[in-house]
Amino acid sequence: MKRIPLLPNPFKKVGWILLIASILFFIVNVAFDLDSEMFTFNVFSIFSAAGLEDGSWFTVSEQDISYTLFSCVLISGGLLVIFSKEKVEDEFIQSIRMDALLWSVLVHFILLIIAFLSVYGLPFLSVVFYNTYTLLVVFILRFHYLLYKNGVLSNEK
Amino acid sequence: MKNKVKVHRAISGITQQNLAEQIGVSRQTINAIESGKYVPSTVLSLKIARVFEKSMEELFSLEDSD
Numbered sequence: 001m002k003r004i005p006l007l008p009n010p011f012k013k014v015g016w017i018l019l020i021a022s023i024l025f026f027i028v029n030v031a032f033d034l035d036s037e038m039f040t041f042n043v044f045s046i047f048s049a050a051g052l053e054d055g056s057w058f059t060v061s062e063q064d065i066s067y068t069l070f071s072c073v074l075i076s077g078g079l080l081v082i083f084s085k086e087k088v089e090d091e092f093i094q095s096i097r098m099d100a101l102l103w104s105v106l107v108h109f110i111l112l113i114i115a116f117l118s119v120y121g122l123p124f125l126s127v128v129f130y131n132t133y134t135l136l137v138v139f140i141l142r143f144h145y146l147l148y149k150n151g152v153l154s155n156e157k
Numbered sequence: 158m159k160n161k162v163k164v165h166r167a168i169s170g171i172t173q174q175n176l177a178e179q180i181g182v183s184r185q186t187i188n189a190i191e192s193g194k195y196v197p198s199t200v201l202s203l204k205i206a207r208v209f210e211k212s213m214e215e216l217f218s219l220e221d222s223d
Contacts, residue, residue, distance in 0.1 A: 086183075087183075090181065090182035091182070091201060092182065092186035150185050151188065152183060155185075
């Protein structure tokens with residue numbers, strides 16, 4: 001059966017490194033409250049607005065890119081982990097992949113519904129921002145839990 | 158679905174690892190099939206049957222719950 005082609009196994013390591021690096025960056029950034037000047041650069045944007053003003057199209061402006069950096073590295077790392085082959089990639093692993101995918105979609109949207117029902121106003125935006133990553137996180141957790149349970153990670157059983 | 162992979166593997170004196178290599182899957186997949194945790198695809202079942210030189214019906218059979 002034809003499926004989405006996956007990347008070779010070594011890309012998974014690269015993914016883990018990016019994933020861990022981005023999380024460490026986020027923790028350090030929050031814990032030490034790093035000066036946002038450090039991450040302020042002139043960047044191109046298709047659309048940008050400061051606060052509640054109208055905003056403008058296709059401009060270059062000074063922006064704090066720490067979240068941009070964190071998000072892009074985290075997402076690329078997560079995607080590399082998810083879309084790299086296991087050492088022996090077979091249909092059993094594919095079925096585990098499918099299981100993890102269904103779980104992550106389910107958890108993601110259940111959390112979104114809970115957020116819609118229980119958080120109002122501006123904080124809703126940050127809840128949605130963090131919920132973006134539940135797809136990646138739940139997939140990775142569920143996938144590796146099942147690999148571990150079936151002895152694929154430890155090469156046991 | 159029930160299967161007799163473990164029995165036929167024992168009769169032929171093949172290890173899980175050996176069978177896995179012959180049909181291009183991981184040993185854990187053979188283990189999951191033998192313990193009934195994973196139902197192999199038709200293609201994989203045919204490959205297993207070919208290793209043991211048996212028909213698929215000799216290796217795999219339906220259960221009442223199927």
